[in-house]
Amino acid sequence: MRRTSLCASRCSLCGVLWESRLSCSGGKGDRETSRLPQYETIMASKLAKPSLLKNVVNRGYAAQAAAQQSYNLPTQDVKVTTLPTGAVVASLENNAPVSRVAVLFKAGSRYETAPNKGAAHVLRTSVGLGTKDVSAFAITRNIQQAGGSLTAESGREHVMYSLDMTRNNLDSSLEVLASVATQPSFKPWELADNLKRIKIELAMRDPSTLALELLHGAAFRNSGLGNSIFVPDYQLGKLSQGVMGDFVASTHLASRMAVVGLGVDHEGLVSYAKSLGVGSGDGVPTVGAYGTQQILGIGPSTKYGGNASSVLAKAVASSGGLGSASAININYSDSGLFGYFIMADSASVDKVIDAVHSAVKGLKVTEADVARGKKMAKAAIHMATESGAEHLEDMGLQALLTGTYANPSAAAAAIDGVTASSVQSAVSKVMGGKLSMGAIGSLSAVPYIDQL
Template structure:
């Protein structure tokens, strides 16, 4: 079984003879490849599916249970629950889950970000029955036995030790920008490792793993069968955690580590995906700013990255657009020699606050965004995740054509209007040798 955590995210766009979902009628005709069916159950659980023709079926169960839902008392709970995926539940032991999933050649994984925790099973179509049973047994009725959680502590420590300075800078940036809620890290704080009790995890699980906060998505699975499966899931109800999404701005969170290099993340208030048009505008603006070379050994064509690297040639840079359901951050991340850090940050801030993308930049940004979405929809593993995200954020889902139409509907004026909002106060997260890294107060 696999576990992974994600920093950002770009939030868009056989019927079986088994138990409760066995009685669901088969569809009259095969779903046209690319079409997406979405249904909201009476308990508010959103169910979506599509067909790509692959021999592998993928089903994901996601909940609004990311780190933004943590409080001061249970910081790190989402990270520990992600690591605990596949451990004993009320319905199966760790050995039973592992053995039965592997016996059918399946793969059970869990991913997490600030908003969602998502459990995904991948298996050949003819082994769906067993795979779905153990996906359900893994997701519902989690127990968090103290000795199993304790045995997971070394893994948590290893993950923390492997966090790169660039990722850590982005984590600190969120803390500076939001303080709590979206400011909570994807990773368990060092001082909480091994100290989060089973009762704390159980409370977080029961509060946030509820039907009205969840979505079930499937690729290469009959929609009626998936509906029956979703209806069979024993999920509670409740509003779950309420958290802050206010952007404060003007703050720094710095981690001085010495050495010869520095990684700095700088951002101002961006946009959330609750406003699709504005969310797309910032996504296009990110590509216009530059997200790395499109060809091996190539250079970024983005205006923001060009400006930073012209001032600090030995520094790597990329445009940052961290969009969530109700808010976001927009800025850049630089990493390189400590002596160039200040120059790189100042050049980035100057370009960010005077950003006025040309029509050519906007056209390139739209083309790159469409290309990235096409890759997501073409890859079943990423598609099943995307459908789950859209289901939770919008209560509905988009086809690839629907995504393209939404991008085309955003005009150059909308994108330039988004660019004008980048003159607000910035926040900074920095890691490494920070001697030359300016403070936010000196830049606002």
């Protein structure tokens, strides 16, 4: 019954949107989402039994509405609190009818070690399985009955459990969220049943996702960021209850946690975060806090999207080969990848790669390019806060990785500081560094990295 939705729709925006985020962006494969089924209409019919009284009340409201009352809701800013345990709580009261709450931990694939490789993927797909105090059935049914949605999402650095729920049903569902996020039990038979779902997810990965996985493996090698966000084949079914329990115990700690909310009371969220039964300590070593320079890095990447007038598209057109290219910029808390992503006909792929590589290498950044890039980047930052789910994720990742929240206006203001020369030096610095390549498909014509 559980569905897994790959977040393809959001990623079509990735050339623009994802760079404004703090975590790994850059491709369909960089986050995967597991989702509980949405509200089912069969149950709705059971809930909404019509009664005479209800009709009367409804009419009453209708009469009131005709009176044209207007309300002035106070606009509020994001509030951030750091608990003594190290957990960060951030919330924004946006007066929306749907509240969203997310619990994040630094428990992505980069914190896996050789024996538990793939644990982050299994963790993400295990959302909705029974916990120590709630059964799988009760989790699904409670959330469904209240009309909400519970999602787990993980990237290379984080795992995020989020709950979307109407305001008046939030309290009871928060208990379920707490249990799912902090008390997973990984019952062996449920893990075994879940294997099918993991296999389907693995089979549904598209080539671009696999190419990015290979690129990470090549660029970061044995450091944690080289770990795939998917479980390797040899680990399927081997990640037992004990291994998963240890992974959770070493990563789901108060010092590595962030709790964020949209449309919730900040004081309430703080006490909720305090009530979560997570351990203390540091767990698996984490990397240092993230600076603000990644926001500057957004400049170069947005300029060369897949659109016809971009530098990369022109390079592909002039190469005489068939294909398309886009720029990628993937940021992590201590590192990142910048470069280009090419899809091309296998016969002419060498021409396309040569043309694009020399276009990026010999790039001359003009003031007009930078001005355009800045506008697109600012628009992207503000657009990201339009959707509740993305805003929540943005808040969560910033709270988790930096411990603070830079609101969109501040981030947009930081972009104003970017100049053509700073972009030029960033590009030449990156292209002068060591190159990595990941490739998948028919590779006979693909050049080796030292031939570029």
